Amino acid sequence: MVIKLWDGFIRGFHWLLVLALIGLWFTGGNLDYIEVFGVFIEFIDVHHKLGLFVLALVLTRIIWGIIGSQPGRFSSFVRGPKAILMYLRNPFQKEHLTHNPGGAIVVLVMLGLLLAQAITGLFTDDAIYFRGPLASTVSDTTVRALTSYHKQAFDYLLIVIALHIVAILVYALMRKNLVGPMITGKKQVSNEASSIPKQIHGGFGFLILAVNLVWIYWWLG
Ligand code: HEM
């Protein structure tokens, strides 16, 4: 039977995150600018605004992981060491409705690295043009350390993202389509008896995102 797996917010979160990260990669540390109708827009300013957008996305995803639809709740997919070991021994033995125990770790690491990336961004100083909105609240040594973390840690994020995409490709080779549900929200499950996960309208997730965007841009924009 076909069930609704990922609600609109989770899907929107995922693909907006992918687009925003491409933009952040392109604009981070880029000293270039573009001219739109005679207005000069520095890439690093675009980077700042996109970084705040990702901060709001990730914070909302964390809230949605507690109060959102069942498949996206952390309690539905974060597992203990025993389940993780069992999964690693035989990844394809059991069908998992939501993220499998190994994938769950990758999801948590990605969210953690993204949060750290966005927060350290607030304390950066490129020593040329841009100073993060919270850089003046800490010492110069801290600013230097956080800027250096911000530049380096993106590579860790890229490694985890590569792992994420390779895992999805491996599942595709095993004829398990994970990408379809992340686009349409719907998943074909084999077990007729499997319970239907409780859904909360994704619109509520976007509402929380809007509230987060307002205070984040107001405070740090
Ligand atoms: C910038 C690159 C990417 C990042 C940062 C990223 C991040 C994430 C995160 C955080 C999740 C967890 C979703 C949630 O529970 O909210 C996820 C799941 C997922 N992502 Fe990505 N993703 C990226 C690229 C991609 C690409 C290119 C694809 C498609 C080929 C993809 C396909 C999926 C799928 C299918 C899932 C669900 C996996 C499952 O069923 O357990 N992702 N991704």
Ligand code: HEM
């Ligand atoms: C998740 C969000 C973010 C990601 C993924 C990200 C990613 C990056 C990347 C890839 C670079 C280039 C690193 C390099 O040159 O090797 C960079 C540089 C930079 N980012 Fe971000 N960034 C994010 C958020 C932010 C935020 C919110 C701010 C400021 C408010 C910011 C400010 C900067 C600055 C100033 C640089 C240049 C540092 C320098 O060259 O000295 N970033 N970022």
